[in-house]
Amino acid sequence: MTASSTRRPTARKSRIVAVGAIAVAGTMLLTACGDQTGGTKEDGPTKAKTSSAPLAGKLPKAIQDKGVIKVGSDIAYPPVEFKDKGKVVGIDPDLAAALGKQLGVEFEFENGTFDTLLTGLRSKRYDIAMSAMTDSKARQEGKDPDTGKKVGEGVDFVDYFIAGxxxxxxxxxxxxxxxxxxxxxxxxxxxxxxxxxxxxxxxxxxxxxxxxxxxxxxxxxxxxxxxxxxxxxxxxxxxxxxxxxxxxxxxxxxxxxxxxxxxxxxxxxxAAPYGIAVDKDNKELTEALRLALDAIIKNGEYKKIISKWGVDAGAVTEAKINGGS
Known part of the structure; x- marks a missing residue:
């Protein structure tokens, strides 16, 4: 979600671009249907599955052991993330599933109000927040976008999409x-x-x-x-x-x-990037996500997902950390 400082998120302004290009692609949004995201506690991966994934060893050991990354998300923001017949679908869930293949874990989405997601991340309720959240300096630094005052520790972002x-x-x-x-x-x-x-x-x-x-x-x-x-x-x-x-x-x-x-x-x-928010103390997880995103960009899975939802104009060509301004 974008924000003004801005976007669904925070102090940032928003996205981009060739409105004409995306407008044409927008017609695809109606027919796109995301895959069920990640998994549930009942169908989480086994430890063997985790260890066999290409980038499993890059994850913090605690996450490797549990086989799950808990995701805080406002699941009412179609087509980025929403529910269809009880399943969590959309751009973010599809990308999360692709990242999970690289890391050998399930991304387990938990619904929350957008403006409470970073609080949930800081309290360890979630491992990451992935919800069309704009990467901005204010969020990185934990500042209120209106007053500029410090209100938290801030977060790191792994940028994965551009939107306006x-x-x-x-x-x-x-x-x-x-x-x-x-x-x-x-x-x-x-x-x-x-x-x-x-x-x-x-x-x-x-x-x-x-x-x-x-x-x-x-x-x-x-x-x-x-x-x-x-x-x-x-x-x-x-x-x-x-x-x-x-x-x-x-x-x-x-x-x-x-x-x-x-x-x-x-x-x-x-125009501004959407970022996956990670606690600043969890550099290992941030780097693992960056590597996984780069991997799916290079193997073509990223492009396939972005094209499926008709938002090609917002695609990135490489994973960046804290690229928002």
Whole structure:
């Protein structure tokens, strides 16, 4: 999920790119169907399976022994991660399964509210957080994106995708909205703690300062626990527009109401990487994930998954640690 500082995540701005390229690919989002992610405690790998994987020895011994990496994720963010007939599917679960083959472990997804995932990571509830989380300096350093004050120890990120933030409106009711400045005086729905949320707060301050006759007309921002709740609010007529990471916004536009509920407006902005968050004290796990990601990029599994979900324009060519700004 992208964030404003930004994106589904944190102080960061968002993603990229060739909106046209992804827009075309967006039509694929409807037909894509992710594999069941990782596994459950009942079907976890045996120790023999773990030791036979190419990169199993790179994992911390504690994880090798249990054969499972616990993943904190807000599983309500299609197409990145969501539930389909009770199974956890999407871009992140598919990538996690591919990483698991390299490391010889199952990635066990546990649902949580997005803005609590890093807290869960710090408390050791999860080994990693993987949830369309934007890699930003604020998150790396454990700082509040609004105040710049230290609020935690920070985390390390293994970057695996690039995405931007988009705005969408009810279909046929754009009200001339094309850019963030056009939202002055309007009501916007977002997911709490995301880049979109951070951007909305920042842009609202600009609106209040004036410019183009919009002095004092701040953005009325309503934040929800997950993006699906924000979409429901917009669909019911409770807001003028919504904002989320481009892959998510494109998926909502294509699928909600059979494509009749929403439309994308303007171009996506704030290109930034999604990162797998890892505790700063767990450098061994961070490096193991980096190696595993590089391995699936090189063997073609990564490209196959990204293409399957129609988001090729956000693909990375190598794994990086803390590449966000």
């Amino acid at each position: 933030v988009s705005i969408y409106t009810p279909k046929g009711k754009t009200q001339g909205i094309e850019t963030w400045s056009d939202l002055c005086g309007k009501k916007l729905v977002v997911q709490r703690g995301t880049v979109s949320h951070d951007m909305a707060k920042s842009e609202s301050k600009k609106c209040e300062k004036g410019g183009k006759g919009k002095k004092g007309k701040k953005i009325s921002v309503e934040a929800f626990g997950n993006d699906l709740e924000a979409q429901t609010r917009l669909r019911s007529g409770g807001a003028d527009a919504g904002s989320s990471d481009f892959p998510v916004a494109a998926y909502a536009v294509k699928t909600s109401g059979g494509g009749k509920d929403f439309e994308l407006v303007g171009e996506q902005v704030e």
